[in-house]
Amino acid sequence: MTETKQTLKVSARILDRGDIARIRFVPEAGGPIVPFTAGAHLDLYLPELDLWRQYSLCSDPAETGFYEIGVLKDPKSRGGSLKVHETAVEGATFRVEGPRNHFPLAEEAATTVLLGGGIGITPMIAMAKRLHAIGRDFTLHYCTRSEGVTAFLDELKGCDFADRVVFHFDDQDAAQRLDLTNDLPAPSADTHLYVCGPQGFMDWVINTAEAAGHATANVHREYFSADVDLTGAGFEVECAKSGLTITVGPDDTIAKALAKAGIKIEVKCEEGVCGTCLTDVLSGEIDHRDQFLTEEEREDGDVICACCSRAKGPKLVLDI
Numbered sequence: 001m002t003e004t005k006q007t008l009k010v011s012a013r014i015l016d017r018g019d020i021a022r023i024r025f026v027p028e029a030g031g032p033i034v035p036f037t038a039g040a041h042l043d044l045y046l047p048e049l050d051l052w053r054q055y056s057l058c059s060d061p062a063e064t065g066f067y068e069i070g071v072l073k074d075p076k077s078r079g080g081s082l083k084v085h086e087t088a089v090e091g092a093t094f095r096v097e098g099p100r101n102h103f104p105l106a107e108e109a110a111t112t113v114l115l116g117g118g119i120g121i122t123p124m125i126a127m128a129k130r131l132h133a134i135g136r137d138f139t140l141h142y143c144t145r146s147e148g149v150t151a152f153l154d155e156l157k158g159c160d161f162a163d164r165v166v167f168h169f170d171d172q173d174a175a176q177r178l179d180l181t182n183d184l185p186a187p188s189a190d191t192h193l194y195v196c197g198p199q200g201f202m203d204w205v206i207n208t209a210e211a212a213g214h215a216t217a218n219v220h221r222e223y224f225s226a227d228v229d230l231t232g233a234g235f236e237v238e239c240a241k242s243g244l245t246i247t248v249g250p251d252d253t254i255a256k257a258l259a260k261a262g263i264k265i266e267v268k269c270e271e272g273v274c275g276t277c278l279t280d281v282l283s284g285e286i287d288h289r290d291q292f293l294t295e296e297e298r299e300d301g302d303v304i305c306a307c308c309s310r311a312k313g314p315k316l317v318l319d320i
């Protein structure tokens with residue numbers, strides 16, 4: 001996959017409600033940004049942690065001057081968001097890959113419902129801007145713990161499509177909370193749902209929508225983190241190209257075990273949400289642990305997220 005690699009400079013930073021920093025980036029070399037489509041994200045490299053982290057773009061895809069992301073300062077995260085809060089000050093530069101889009105809009109849909117939970121609102125804002133620009137029918141549901149921690153509140157209340165935005169606050173009366181039974185439209189081939197947020201929120205929306213008859217392919221999802229169990233029984237991995245066979249221990253991952261043997265598979269999120277580590281599988285049954293592949297791709301069984309997924313049997317043969 002060809003990847004846009006670039007250096008971006010922080011041009012502005014706004015500390016919004018709920019400990020969310022809205023950070024704007026411009027190309028370090030000046031000029032317009034590499035264009036992106038709604039749902040796209042940037043991969044930011046954090047050198048002090050030697051980590052890559054993905055952040056959805058919340059700016060208008062029609063905006064050519066800057067990118068904007070929203071980053072929650074989350075003490076429960078693995079340190080990436082805290083580091084971005086600490087280092088993304090005006091003038092700071094970052095090595096960036098992308099924009100890439102694993103969460104594209106079906107722009108021709110007759111009806112679109114966008115569901116953002118907490119910081120999962122960010123890709124939904126870009127999507128709403130795009131849908132508004134092309135005159136589509138859509139509703140944006142935004143769920144947060146309380147109004148006081150709702151970033152982008154003023155912008156969304158004052159925007160051109162404010163009448164399409166419905167806020168739901170956990171700490172206010174039940175009547176205004178998201179009620180999927182009533183708030184989702186009837187399933188149809190021309191109705192598309194998009195969900196992003198904490199895993200519990202996503203599971204609830206996806207399971208309820210699918211149980212109501214929405215086709216899996218029409219319930220689009222973007223995980224920004226996942227609770228993934230990386231452990232399991234040990235197994236062997238044969239590397240067809242190099243001829244090497246290694247053992248993946250119960251607490252190891254394929255990517256880490258291969259790295260110890262000198263075979264590097266690029267990883268970024270290390271929890272099965274970004275797809276960077278996708279590796280072709282020639283034989284063996286895969287125990288998929290990721291949130292990245294679709295049901296159809298899992299059934300095909302010819303590609304694995306090597307950062308987290310494992311083997312069901314004694315051996316996998318990879319095309320590396």
Ligand code: FES
Nearest residue numbers: 268274275277307
């Ligand atoms: S590194 Fe992100 S899915 Fe494996």
